[in-house]
Each structure stands twice: as C-alpha cells, then as structure tokens.
Amino acid sequence: MSATRSLHWSLAMKEIAATRTHRPAGLLAAQGLIRATSAKRRPLVVAGAYDRAAIMSAAIAAARVHQTRTGSTWGEALSVTLKATWALAKAARAATAH
Numbered sequence: 001m002s003a004t005r006s007l008h009w010s011l012a013m014k015e016i017a018a019t020r021t022h023r024p025a026g027l028l029a030a031q032g033l034i035r036a037t038s039a040k041r042r043p044l045v046v047a048g049a050y051d052r053a054a055i056m057s058a059a060i061a062a063a064r065v066h067q068t069r070t071g072s073t074w075g076e077a078l079s080v081t082l083k084a085t086w087a088l089a090k091a092a093r094a095a096t097a098h
C-alpha cells in the first residue's frame with residue numbers, strides 16, 4: 001500500500017470557498033424574527049457602541065423560537081441566532097455612523 005494521497009488543489013479550494021459562503025439553516029428567518037421583535041424593544045446599538053446584553057437577550061429569545069421550529073440542538077440554535085443578531089447589530093451601527 002502506498003502512504004501517499006493525491007490532492008487536487010483546485011477542488012480543495014472550491015470546497016473551502018463553498019463552506020465559507022454557506023448560510024446556516026434558518027439564518028434569514030432568525031434575522032427577520034429578531035428584527036420584528038427583540039431589536040425593536042431594546043436597541044442593539046446605543047450611542048455608537050454595541051449593547052452586548054441586548055444582543056445576547058435577543059439571540060436567546062430567537063434561539064428558543066428557532067429551536068422549536070427546526071428541532072435543532074440548543075447550541076446550533078444559539079449559534080445561528082447569535083450570527084443573525086450580530087449581523088443586525090453591525091448593520092445598525094454602520095447605519096448610525098453615516
């Protein structure tokens with residue numbers, strides 16, 4: 001048996017690029033839910049700074065809904081909703097800066 005393994009760099013780089021652009025399941029739904037509920041009650045950005053407590057509470061509230069909708073684990077649900085919440089917070093901060 002040979003101890004070497006062939007590797008096609010072009011295929012490997014395409015697979016790496018495909019995983020980077022992949023959106024987790026439910027990301028857009030989580031953003032819509034956060035935008036409609038939690039983010040309106042308590043702003044994610046206050047005076048140009050991120051309100052981490054508001055971001056975390058919005059993500060947790062959305063994770064509960066996401067978990068019941070998709071049947072995913074708590075870790076997966078919280079991961080998706082944290083990504084969605086931070087994306088909304090970054091967009092809100094960029095909008096207030098301009």
